[in-house]
Amino acid sequence: MLKVFLAEDEFVVREGIKNNIDWNGAGYEFCGEAGDGELAYSMIQKLRPDILITDIKMPFMDGLALSRMVKAQFPNIEIILLTGYEDFEFAKEAIKIGVSSYLSKPISGENLLKEIGVVAEKLEEKNRELEIRRMYEEDMKERTELDKHDFFEDLVKGSRDLPYILKRAKELDIDISGLSYNIILLKIWSIKHESGEFSNTVVKVADQVADLVEEMGGLIFDMNLDSKAILLKGDFEKETNEAVSGIIERMKELFSQYPNIRYFGGVGKPVERITDIPTSFKLASRAFAHLYLNTGNDFLVGSEGAVHSKGDDIIISEIDPRHIDRRHVKEFLRRGEESEAEYFLEEFFEGMGQDALRSNMLRQYIAMDVYFCVADFVENDLLLNRSELGDQIPAADLLGDEQKTKDFLVDILKKAVTLRKDSSQGGVRDVVKEVIAYIDENYSDDELSLNKLAAHVNFSPNHLSAVFRQETGQPFIKYLTDFRLEKAKELLLETSKKSSEISLLVGYKDPHYFSYLFKKTQGMTTTQYRGKGRVEGDE
Numbered sequence: 001m002l003k004v005f006l007a008e009d010e011f012v013v014r015e016g017i018k019n020n021i022d023w024n025g026a027g028y029e030f031c032g033e034a035g036d037g038e039l040a041y042s043m044i045q046k047l048r049p050d051i052l053i054t055d056i057k058m059p060f061m062d063g064l065a066l067s068r069m070v071k072a073q074f075p076n077i078e079i080i081l082l083t084g085y086e087d088f089e090f091a092k093e094a095i096k097i098g099v100s101s102y103l104s105k106p107i108s109g110e111n112l113l114k115e116i117g118v119v120a121e122k123l124e125e126k127n128r129e130l131e132i133r134r135m136y137e138e139d140m141k142e143r144t145e146l147d148k149h150d151f152f153e154d155l156v157k158g159s160r161d162l163p164y165i166l167k168r169a170k171e172l173d174i175d176i177s178g179l180s181y182n183i184i185l186l187k188i189w190s191i192k193h194e195s196g197e198f199s200n201t202v203v204k205v206a207d208q209v210a211d212l213v214e215e216m217g218g219l220i221f222d223m224n225l226d227s228k229a230i231l232l233k234g235d236f237e238k239e240t241n242e243a244v245s246g247i248i249e250r251m252k253e254l255f256s257q258y259p260n261i262r263y264f265g266g267v268g269k270p271v272e273r274i275t276d277i278p279t280s281f282k283l284a285s286r287a288f289a290h291l292y293l294n295t296g297n298d299f300l301v302g303s304e305g306a307v308h309s310k311g312d313d314i315i316i317s318e319i320d321p322r323h324i325d326r327r328h329v330k331e332f333l334r335r336g337e338e339s340e341a342e343y344f345l346e347e348f349f350e351g352m353g354q355d356a357l358r359s360n361m362l363r364q365y366i367a368m369d370v371y372f373c374v375a376d377f378v379e380n381d382l383l384l385n386r387s388e389l390g391d392q393i394p395a396a397d398l399l400g401d402e403q404k405t406k407d408f409l410v411d412i413l414k415k416a417v418t419l420r421k422d423s424s425q426g427g428v429r430d431v432v433k434e435v436i437a438y439i440d441e442n443y444s445d446d447e448l449s450l451n452k453l454a455a456h457v458n459f460s461p462n463h464l465s466a467v468f469r470q471e472t473g474q475p476f477i478k479y480l481t482d483f484r485l486e487k488a489k490e491l492l493l494e495t496s497k498k499s500s501e502i503s504l505l506v507g508y509k510d511p512h513y514f515s516y517l518f519k520k521t522q523g524m525t526t527t528q529y530r531g532k533g534r535v536e537g538d539e
Contacts, residue, residue: 002120003031005049007040007066008082009058013105017053020109028116037061041069049077050123051116055105056083067097076126078119082107132516139517143475145222147172152221152229155274156183156281162274174219176274178233180240183268183280184247184299185288187227189335191260203462205254205261212250216243222466227337231277237270248299255297264291265299289343292332329373333416334381341413345406364399370409374416382423389415431457432471435464436479443484446509450476484508485521492530499526 004023008014014033023030032047034040038060044052052070056063067079080101081094094102100119103112151168154160160168169176186209188202206228213220219231232247234240244267255263266288268280283302290300332344349366371394375386389412398404435453442448453476454461468476484506491502503514519525524532 001027001029002050002123003029003047004051004053004116005031005040005044005047006033007035007037007052007054007058007063008033009035009055011035013055017109017112021113026113026116028120037063037066041066044070044074044077048074051078051080051119053080053082053112053116056081064093064097067094067099071098076123078123080112080115080119128512132510132513135510135513136517136520139477139481143478144172146469146475148174149222152231155231156229156278158275158278165274176219176233178235178240180234180237180270180272181274181277181280182232182240182244182270183277183284184230184232184244185223185227185266185281185284186230186251186263187265187288187291188255188261188263191262200460201258201261203460205258208254209251212247212254216247216250218243218247223337229281237272240270263297264288264294266290267299267301269301269303285340285343286347289340289347292336292344293328293347326369326373329370330377332413333374333377333420336413336417338414338417341410341417345409345413349406358402360400363402363405367394367399367405367409371412374412378416378419382419384419384423388419428467429471431459431464432468435468435476436472439480439483443480443487444505444507446504446507448480448507481517481521485518488514488518488526489522489529492526502526 006014006017008017014035018030018033021030028051031049032043034043036059037054040052040054041061052067054063054066058066063081063083067081070077070079075098078100079098080103081099082103082105084105100122101115103115107115151165151172151174154168155165166176188205188209190202209228210220213230216232218233221229221231223229230247232240232243234243248265248267251263251265255261266284266286268282268284268287271277271280285302287300287302290298294300328348332340336344375389378384378386378388394405394408398408434457438453438456439448450461450465454464457464459467465476468479472479488502488506491497491505492499495502497505499515500511503509503511506514508514508517515526518529522529
């Protein structure tokens, strides 16, 4: 029920309007009254009416001043001005302020109620539009997260120029402004789920990390299922360094509350320009690669030289090439990502000393050892033939070149990780197939949602969203929306059903929202689409 407030200094007029209209019967709540603008403004701040009826001429604060202040603080309140003066300047000022209606006194209760009805209809339409926009933004939230992921990829790869980055940040409502930047890469997993099996606790902790980052004015982006990238910024390097140290300490405090949680972070170095953020990301990635070389929880700081522990300044000890620890390679093969292969090898080699790969003998020894380690993983862990890696044992001419050796090893690591994912994703693929089949059978259910489907397949909504996107290449909500709208387009062309009927048939109980969504995504109304289809069909 819409609330109406009256500001009128003439007692008789005020009482007449208040008592001679059956407000409840007409569907309104008469929530308050005042005899001057100043008192009215204080009461409006507390009562928050939907419609304000005010006289222009009042003591202490006139109706125009009151309207101006109300519109400034509560732009959604609709205002009806009453006046006993036929002055065009008043009317012009009222229009400028954004007043809905300008009426001359005296006015009958019937005519005033009729005018209130017009204003109420306008207000309800505006509220409906706001609700539709809110519903759309909520539905597209998952899509926005994917867009933010793509934005971060562009940001750290340096593949886009500054004007594009700034424009895209504005479109996604990302505040990228700052004079100093640094990146933290973070992975969180559960000791009880080392194999990568999903953990509800990990999701809970990740959500709390996101809250910490937001609280400290940083930005957080999804890298993959259990890895995050945190971008911190400040007005100068010292401020950014303090932010990095502060959030690491707070994250450590958080992680300490969950004894089964493991974590590892790689920290870059502060940079002054947006276009230098890729440098910070590269150094953070170098440090992050030690996830597979270390066994404990830690945050390591990347640099052009050695990588050291955050806060301890302890240089990581060199690895003796005579005692290459295959466990590091196996650890990467078991849990690493294709995108991390190059950084892992860089740090793996770095630990052996700068000259390790320059020596033909050592390079061949190291490369062959890594190769056989990968082949052993494929055959004994994945139960596949090593021929799945492609070429057999690397030829001597390839191992005679340092860069070709590195490229070869990066390639087989990526292939092995892909094979691991393919062999372990069978269950996930079956789940996604089940979800797609469920959508096909139940898309007309207006309550169909990510949460409902997650419960159906016994996944958490966040995890289902991630694996669905990983398998299909698009967010769940986009897939569902596209599926429903394709069905709607078929019905528009193949039947004479009204748009409101089609809306219900494809799972949208609010026809206004369906119309908004259709025009937003298809670039035309349902009527235009139906007309266009018929014209093309006649050609």
